[in-house]
Amino acid sequence: MPHLEAVHTSTRPDVWASNAAPCPVLFRIQAEADADVVCRVLNLFALQQLMPQRVESIRNGDTVRIEILSHEQSWHRAQVIGEKLRNLVSVFDLQVQPAHAAKTAEFADIAIRHC
Secondary structure, three states: OOOOOOOOOOOOOOHHHOOOOOOOEEEEEEEEOOOOHHHHHHHHHHOOOOOOOEEEEEEEOOEEEEEEEEOOOOHHHHHHHHHHHHOOOOEEEEEEEEOOHHHHHHHHHHHHHOO
């Protein structure tokens, strides 16, 4: 049997901000609790060859809160992804903000408490 090898795909270059360094960004999304909303949200990252650092979704009745921490994109690319997220029919609120050390720690604490 042949050995499986890990495939390392390069991240998609950001041609509009090619000299911008990647920055950690926190996406906070409020959406209707549709069965496919989390997949549609994550698909926007996958289409850009981005793998989020952390993903958390919490359903509360008819709504779902999704928090995504991503380190691989420039600030410009994060804003483009944010605009695409806003265009999803189920999404009714979105915050895109730089994830400073305090925000990253806060997100990690939330993730640990829900495990």
